[in-house]
Amino acid sequence: MNDNHSYQLNLRRGRLAQDEGGHNYWQVTETAKTVAANKTAIIICDMWDNHWSRGAAERVDVMAPRMNQTIAAARANGVLIVHAPSDTLDFYRAAPARQRILAAPLVAPPPPIEHAAPPLPIDDSDEGSDTGETQTYHAWSRQHAALEIDQARDVISDKGPEVYSFLQQQGIEQVLIMGVHTNMCVLNRSFAIKQMVKWGVEIALVRDLTDTMYNPARSPYVDHAEGTRLVVEYIEKFWCPSISSQDLLIG
Numbered sequence: 001m002n003d004n005h006s007y008q009l010n011l012r013r014g015r016l017a018q019d020e021g022g023h024n025y026w027q028v029t030e031t032a033k034t035v036a037a038n039k040t041a042i043i044i045c046d047m048w049d050n051h052w053s054r055g056a057a058e059r060v061d062v063m064a065p066r067m068n069q070t071i072a073a074a075r076a077n078g079v080l081i082v083h084a085p086s087d088t089l090d091f092y093r094a095a096p097a098r099q100r101i102l103a104a105p106l107v108a109p110p111p112p113i114e115h116a117a118p119p120l121p122i123d124d125s126d127e128g129s130d131t132g133e134t135q136t137y138h139a140w141s142r143q144h145a146a147l148e149i150d151q152a153r154d155v156i157s158d159k160g161p162e163v164y165s166f167l168q169q170q171g172i173e174q175v176l177i178m179g180v181h182t183n184m185c186v187l188n189r190s191f192a193i194k195q196m197v198k199w200g201v202e203i204a205l206v207r208d209l210t211d212t213m214y215n216p217a218r219s220p221y222v223d224h225a226e227g228t229r230l231v232v233e234y235i236e237k238f239w240c241p242s243i244s245s246q247d248l249l250i251g
Contacts, residue, residue: 005036005037005038005077005078006034006035006036006037007034007035007037007040007077007247007248008032008033008034008247008250009032009033009034009035009174009204009243009247010030010031010032010243010244010247011030011031011032011033011204011241011242011243012028012029012030012207012236012241012242012243013028013029013030013031013236013237013241013242014026014027014028014029014233014236014237015027015029015237016237026237028236031241033174035173035174036078036173037074037077037078037079038078038079039171039172039173039174040074040078040079040080040172040173040174040175040176041079041080041081041082041167041170041172041174041175041176042071042074042079042080042081042082042175042176042177042178042206043082043084043163043175043176043177043178043179043191043192044067044071044081044082044083044084044085044143044147044178044179045084045086045177045178045179045180045185045186045189045191045192046084046085046086046179046180046181046185046186046189047060047063047064047067047085047143047144047147047179047180048060048085048088048139048140048141048142048143048144049140049141049142049143049144049145050139050140050141051139051140052129052133052135052136052137052138052139053127053128053129053130053131053133053213054129054131054133055129055130055131055224056129056180056181056211056213057139059180059211060144060180060211061144061146063180063209063211064144064146064147065146066209066245067146067147067178067179067209067245068146068147068148069249070178070206070209070245070248070249071147071148072148073248073249074248075150075153075154079248080153080154080155080167080170080172081149081150081153081154081155082154082155082156082157082163082166082191083097083143083147083149083154083155083156083157084156084157084158084163084179084189084191085140085142085143085156085158086158086185086189087138087140087158088140088141088142088143088158089156089157089158091141091142092142092156095149095151095156096151096152097149097150097151097153097154097155097156098155098156098157100155101155101156101157101162101163101166102162104162104165104166104169105165105169106161106162106165107164107165107168107169109160109161109164109199110199110200112195112198112199113197113198113199113200114198115194115197115198115239116238117194117238118234118238120183120231120234121220121230121231121233121234122183122212122214122218122219122220122227122230122231123218123219123220124183124184124212124213124214124215124218125218126215126217126218127213128181128183128184128212128213128214128215128218129213129215130214130215130216130217130224157191158189158190158191159190159191160189160190160191160192160195161190162191163191164191164196164199164201167201173202174202174203174204175196175201175202175203175204176203176204176205176206176243176248177192177193177196177203177204177205177206178205178206178209178210178245179209179210180210180211180212180213181210181211181212181213182205182210182211182212182228182231182232182235183212183213183214183231184213186205186210187235187239193205193235193239193240194239196240197239197240203240204240204241204242204243205232205235205236205240205241205242205243206242206243206244206245206248207232207242207243207244208244208245208246209245210228210232211228212224212227212228212231214227214228214231
């Protein structure tokens with residue numbers, strides 16, 4: 001492990017600006033931020049072994065090996081890895097990585113900060129499958145097998161207060177989140193973007209290691225990749241910045 005490693009994160013945000021004629025427009029900005037690896041944590045959100053939507057499961061199968069490469073490199077540099085496969089903690093009941101976070105005393109989070117929540121740019125009211133499924137069910141039992149868990153160093157939790165407490169005790173100053181699905185779990189889980197923002201935690205989305213639940217047959221009637229891009233831009237505008245996984249692989 002490299003205890004002295006640091007990253008330059010290129011934080012991308014969208015902000016409302018005005019041109020010379022006084023017309024509003026959205027401007028994309030990038031700000032470089034240097035963070036110590038041992039003060040950084042990655043949360044892996046709901047990268048399950050299966051999904052009720054075939055399209056969603058196929059995209060996770062493709063993403064998981066690339067994600068594992070990224071987290072392995074980050075872990076080697078001292079980054080804390082938090083595995084958060086919601087609704088599967090019974091599978092990990094005896095795992096050392098699960099027991100490690102359970103052993104940490106809880107730290108009361110601060111009162112939540114008020115934060116506006118504009119509507120998403122996509123219609124996901126049909127649950128967002130692009131392969132025809134309409135009936136949801138609990139298809140997952142554990143995290144995707146391609147994502148390695150270091151039982152000696154990582155932690156496992158799907159509970160916001162547990163994750164917040166462990167981050168505080170470890171002196172974490174920058175949280176990064178990756179996984180699925182950007183318009184649902186990555187925004188709304190108790191350990192995910194909205195809650196962390198409301199608790200005042202510095203968090204950023206890893207934009208190329210995520211996916212949406214979006215059906216191109218619904219508004220705004222674009223292909224799936226474009227739907228994902230629109231949700232990432234929405235997060236950059238209204239919730240938190242994003243980075244590329246390349247920021248974690250350089251050097």
